[in-house]
Amino acid sequence: MTNAHKIGFIGGGNMAEALIKGLLSGVLPADHIMASEPSELRREHLIESFGIKLADNNMALMQECDIVVLSIKPQIVVEVLEEVAGTYSNDKLIISILAGVTTASIEKFFQGAPRVVRVMPNTPALVGEAASAMCRGHYASQEDLMLVKELFESVGKVQLIDERQMDAATGLSGSGPAYIYTVIEALADGGVREGLRRDIAHALAVQTVVGAALMVRETGEHPAILRDQVCSPGGTAIAGISTLEKHGLRTTLMEAVSASAARSRELGDN
Numbered sequence: 509m510t511n512a513h514k515i516g517f518i519g520g521g522n523m524a525e526a527l528i529k530g531l532l533s534g535v536l537p538a539d540h541i542m543a544s545e546p547s548e549l550r551r552e553h554l555i556e557s558f559g560i561k562l563a564d565n566n567m568a569l570m571q572e573c574d575i576v577v578l579s580i581k582p583q584i585v586v587e588v589l590e591e592v593a594g595t596y597s598n599d600k601l602i603i604s605i606l607a608g609v610t611t612a613s614i615e616k617f618f619q620g621a622p623r624v625v626r627v628m629p630n631t632p633a634l635v636g637e638a639a640s641a642m643c644r645g646h647y648a649s650q651e652d653l654m655l656v657k658e659l660f661e662s663v664g665k666v667q668l669i670d671e672r673q674m675d676a677a678t679g680l681s682g683s684g685p686a687y688i689y690t691v692i693e694a695l696a697d698g699g700v701r702e703g704l705r706r707d708i709a710h711a712l713a714v715q716t717v718v719g720a721a722l723m724v725r726e727t728g729e730h731p732a733i734l735r736d737q738v739c740s741p742g743g744t745a746i747a748g749i750s751t752l753e754k755h756g757l758r759t760t761l762m763e764a765v766s767a768s769a770a771r772s773r774e775l776g777d778n
């Protein structure tokens with residue numbers, strides 16, 4: 509399917525890079541991927557690392573690609589959409605990965621019935637393990653939605669959701685890798701505090717998080733059941749869990765998701 513398409517990224521930053529790397533190792537050859545990016549340093553990096561073509565500017569990219577991914581910061585979306593709106597035609601599909609920005613607020617920049625699909629991916633796309641949530645705009649077809657779903661399935665797992673839930677997904681999975689990296693760092697710190705060498709503590713922390721996540725995914729068991737299997741009566745794990753509960757880990761994580769979702773809503777208001 510996607511081999512018939514040319515995909516262009518407006519903004520070649522962190523998230524675009526994760527998607528480009530993931531797409532290259534999956535469904536798309538380098539000559540089907542483009543980016544437009546003002547930073548000379550980033551342009552060189554993208555050419556050298558991935559062999560993709562860099563457009564001279566955003567309008568040139570819009571003209572050359574039939575799938576255009578908006579991967580700039582939400583704060584400059586108005587400026588960029590005003591710039592490229594004139595080069596849009598209805599045979600092009602726009603994918604927005606911008607936090608907070610609604611499909612309706614993108615559609616209003618274009619004439620006619622612009623086809624917009626909104627996706628909230630995350631950076632593990634780089635290793636083919638993205639968690640992406642997506643929804644379609646007013647004029648995108650079911651076929652458009654399925655095409656984008658297939659594209660993002662090539663870099664991880666996809667959930668179709670209602671647009672009203674996109675800020676929640678941004679708070680959970682879009683931003684979530686940052687929480688888990690912090691958890692990994694903190695677990696390793698705990699190991700170092702207990703006398704482990706830093707590199708060993710880091711390796712044990714990473715593999716523990718990978719292993720626990722795979723247990724949940726591959727056994728299909730509820731996390732509480734898997735946790736109970738670790739906690740021996742009167743043992744070590746329940747002593748650790750008791751400390752996590754005392755310091756409110758669950759509420760802290762829930763509030764982190766809500767704070768991030770609230771920020772996503774704020775970004776959409778600008």
Ligand SMILES: NC(=O)C1=CN([C@@H]2O[C@H](COP(=O)(O)OP(=O)(O)OC[C@H]3O[C@@H](n4cnc5c(N)ncnc54)[C@H](O)[C@@H]3O)[C@@H](O)[C@H]2O)C=CC1
Nearest residue numbers: 519520521522523524547579580581582605606607629630
């Ligand atoms: N970083 C993440 O984990 C995730 C980011 N997103 C969304 O992806 C988008 C991009 O985020 P990041 O990649 O993290 O940001 P970033 O700052 O790494 O990338 C943005 C890129 O846009 C370029 N740029 C600036 N002005 C431009 C212009 N006028 N035209 C074209 N390119 C321009 C910048 O030079 C930069 O390389 C944001 O809207 C964010 O909400 C979504 C999911 C996860």
Ligand SMILES: O=C(O)[C@@H]1CCC=N1
Nearest residue numbers: 606607678682683684
């Ligand atoms: O921090 C941000 O705004 C972006 C969106 C989701 C993850 N990172």
